[in-house]
Each structure stands twice: as structure tokens, then as C-alpha cells.
Amino acid sequence: xxxxxxxxxxxxxxxxxxxxxxxxxxxxxxxxxxxxxxxxxxxxxxxxxxxxxxxxxxxxxxxxxxxxxxxxxxxxxxxxxxxxxx
Amino acid sequence: xxxxxxxxxxxxxxxxxxxxxxxxxxxxxxxxxxxxxxxxxxxxxxxxxxxxxxxxxxxxxxxxxxxxxxxxxxxxxxxxxxxxxx
Numbered sequence: 001x002x003x004x005x006x007x008x009x010x011x012x013x014x015x016x017x018x019x020x021x022x023x024x025x026x027x028x029x030x031x032x033x034x035x036x037x038x039x040x041x042x043x044x045x046x047x048x049x050x051x052x053x054x055x056x057x058x059x060x061x062x063x064x065x066x067x068x069x070x071x072x073x074x075x076x077x078x079x080x081x082x083x084x085x086x
Numbered sequence: 087x088x089x090x091x092x093x094x095x096x097x098x099x100x101x102x103x104x105x106x107x108x109x110x111x112x113x114x115x116x117x118x119x120x121x122x123x124x125x126x127x128x129x130x131x132x133x134x135x136x137x138x139x140x141x142x143x144x145x146x147x148x149x150x151x152x153x154x155x156x157x158x159x160x161x162x163x164x165x166x167x168x169x170x171x172x
């Protein structure tokens with residue numbers, strides 16, 4: 001068992017109204033000094049087998065075709081925990 | 087300038103229908119061996135000043151009161167990049 005995390009964020013040039021709404025609310029709530037907020041998605045995948053290069057390539061494909069809209073979003077894939085017994 | 091990332095995920099005991107929908111779709115799409123998917127939110131905050139312990143404490147408070155619903159969600163705060171010139 002391993003855990004793989006896929007982070008999906010809007011590309012920097014794409015307007016992020018959710019993040020802007022959060023950012024604008026902060027001074028009213030007493031939080032200053034935060035110049036920008038971007039909101040995205042985080043997927044935690046539990047994978048049965050140890051994640052080797054082939055599995056990682058497949059998860060990248062999955063993220064690209066299914067979890068992210070690559071026209072407007074960027075994604076990163078990282079293995080967060082690789083359990084022993086590989 | 088520093089970037090702080092706040093990850094907000096549903097607590098493990100809370101049902102995650104979004105994650106389940108993704109997980110169920112995977113075999114149909116040809117992706118096997120993924121036993122669980124959880125979907126959450128990722129916030130990227132750009133902070134004006136270098137993030138010291140006091141700033142981090144304030145961002146923790148912000149995440150707890152505003153970004154996460156701590157009844158059903160867990161959150162983690164981490165400093166992703168601390169620019170030089172501190």
C-alpha cells in the first residue's frame with residue numbers, strides 16, 4: 001500500500017474567483033499581509049501495490065486525463081508514503 | 087514573500103462522495119489497483135513577510151476558523167517556500 005497525492009491547481013494565468021473571495025475576506029476577518037490566495041484540489045489515492053515508475057506513469061496519465069483539466073489546470077503527482085515490504 | 091500551503095481533507099470517518107465517485111470511475115477507465123480516493127482542498131497563500139512562528143500561528147488560526155470546518159475536516163499547514171532576504 002502506498003499513498004499518492006495529486007494536487008490540481010488552476011494555472012497562474014487563469015482567474016481564480018474562489019481564491020480571490022477568500023483573499024478579500026481575510027482583512028475583514030483581521031488577517032493581514034496575505035497578498036494572494038489560490039484554491040485548488042487535492043486527491044489522495046491509496047494504491048494497492050508499491051508505486052514503481054510504471055505505476056507512477058499510469059497515475060500521471062490518470063491525473064492528466066481524468067483529475068485535471070489541463071487546458072486550465074496544472075497538476076503535480078507525488079508519492080507521500082511508500083509502505084515497507086516492497 | 088513566502089508561500090504557505092493549507093491542505094484541507096475530510097476526516098477519515100466522514101463519507102467522501104466526491105472521492106468515491108472518482109474511485110468507482112477508475113476501473114471503467116482502465117485504472118486498476120487504486121483502493122481508495124479522498125478529495126480535498128488545497129489553498130496556496132502568498133504571504134508578504136517571512137513566515138516566523140507568530141505568522142504561522144496566525145495562519146493556523148486562519149485555517150482553523152475560516153478555511154476548514156473542523157467538525158468534519160482536518161487541515162495541515164506547511165511553509166512551501168521561504169524566499170531569501172529574511
